[in-house]
Amino acid sequence: MQQPDRVPKRKRQHLSAAFAWLGRGANDSRASLGSDPAFLKLLQRTSTLVSTFRSQALSTVLWSLARVDYSPGDEFLTSVIEASMPQLQHAKPQELVNSLWACARFQYQPGPAYLKAVARAAETHLEHFSSRDVANFLWACARLEFHPGDGFLEAAVSRAGKIAYKFASVDLANLFWALAQLSFRADEELFETLLAQMEVQLQSFEPSKLTSLMWACYKLELQPSPSLLGTLPEKSDSVLTELGPRGLSFMLWTYGLIGKSPGEPFLRRVLDKLGRSVPAFGYCGIQGLSGILWACARFAFHPGDDHVRALLEQSAAALPEANAAQATRLLWACAKLDHHPDDTFLQAWLARAQQLDFGPEEIQLCISSSKKLNFTDAQALMTSMRQTHSEMSVA
Known part of the structure; x- marks a missing residue:
């Protein structure tokens, strides 16, 4: 060389x-x-x-x-x-x-030595970072699963707050997403100017970025504003189509996480749109399918028997990919919506549940849900799992 x-x-x-x-x-x-x-x-x-x-x-x-x-x-x-x-x-x-x-x-992955060194160098230059610099640097840290330290994150958010008026909508979305991924915790006061800038630009955010912002606010323990929560329901069907099946289902799941319903008319619009795909509710994946049903159940919104049956038909096929939380949501939603699934779904659920490691709260939810559904095989399985958990904790 x-x-x-x-x-x-x-x-x-x-x-x-x-x-x-x-x-x-x-x-x-x-x-x-x-x-x-x-x-x-x-x-x-x-x-x-x-x-x-x-x-x-x-x-x-x-x-x-x-x-x-x-x-x-x-x-x-x-x-x-x-x-x-x-x-x-x-x-x-x-x-x-x-x-x-x-x-x-x-x-x-450039390796821990490089990541630590670049973070140290960046920290000495933070006062010269532009709005895009702050957003892109933290986005990269999150994508690489590298935590630069709470001190660095606090300094970066402080810098972002000083130049909040310069942030474009895409950079705001990336910044909040990154901080949520990095499990950053700070007083809401530190985010005050950034949240205010978000409000100013709400109409310029793409639908996927609005969903990302809502999720990030939930993870950061920031209260999403009524205007943020109400922006997506104002979008036309053609705009919502940009989200695709997984994006739409993630959106409903996010509203469920926050615990704020976007309203029955909007829920009906989204469910009808997803139900018109071929097959109905196809391409949502197990996370999306379980999230849709769980959100509907949490808001006491029954999407209709046809939609529920279609959701469960797709879920039965996708259950081999389900984790314990998703399997729990599906069973709990069925019980909450007072809908008894057919044997195809129940057997698929039981087969997957036997392979999963449920936590104590998930076990309890599954037991109570299976009782309501008269799903005796699931009740017996989860009761046995609870007994095993108890014996292990005593030991």
């Missing part, structure tokens, strides 16, 4: 400039890169010289590749990260953010 002093500075600048151009033209270039000889030659040449690049050039390479959604492979990414490490303490905020953001986009 060529040594830094033997690589002309102009050559490194040309390579960096080529990647910068690539990233700025992301929408036009991503389709055919894998078969573009010029691009592949650029990538190969960069790989050879990457150890000679400065911090700005390294971050530009990563950012551009992430922008065009082209992963160069772990070996290439590892070489870039290794070249970046000695330069982190002198890197500019944008370089730190872009590099970590790219790793997250590629779902590439």
Whole structure:
């Protein structure tokens, strides 16, 4: 490999400039890169010289590749990260953010040493972070399942609050999602200006981002405002279609988590929309199916026997993928809605339940639900599980 002093500075600048151009033209270039000889030659040449690049050039390479959604492979990414490490303490905020953001986009784990080092470097520059910098850096941490520490998060939210008026809706949504994923806990006062900015921009949020915000508020123990909770029911059917079956079911589950009904007319609209898919309530997945039924039951809203039967038919097929919480929600919802499932669902539920490890509260809910449904096999199974739990706790 060529040594830094033997690589002309102009050559490194040309390579960096080529990647910068690539990233700025992301929408036009991503389709055919894998078969573009010029691009592949650029990538190969960069790989050879990457150890000679400065911090700005390294971050530009990563950012551009992430922008065009082209992963160069772990070996290439590892070489870039290794070249970046000695330069982190002198890197500019944008370089730190872009590099970590790219790793997250590629779902590439740069390793704990790099993550800790980039967080230390970022903390010294937080006062110079833009609104997008704060959102993207924390989003990347969450995607990489790296917790930078409560002190860092508090400082980052404090910085975000000072420049709240500069946040675009997508960055606000990403910021709140990241903080929720990182299980951040702080007084609501720290979020005051950010929540106010959210209110100003509510109509500009995409439907998926509105659902994400509601979920994040729940996880962060922040009270969602009536206007936030009421924005989705105001959307037209064509706008709601953007969410897709999983997005719509996640939305209903989120309302259930918060404990605030969006209103029966809206619930009916969403259930009818999902029921018109082929098959009815298809493509929701077990999380969505259990979430829909659970939310309806929690709001004492009966979606109608036809919808319930269709939901349970899809659930029976998806039960092999269910976890204990989802299996519990399904059984509890049936009991709450006073709907006795057919044998196909009951046997599928029983077969899956025998493979799961239920917690004490889930066991109790399943026992009470199976009693109401006269589902004796489930009642016997869950009673046996409760006895086993008791014996283990005594031991």
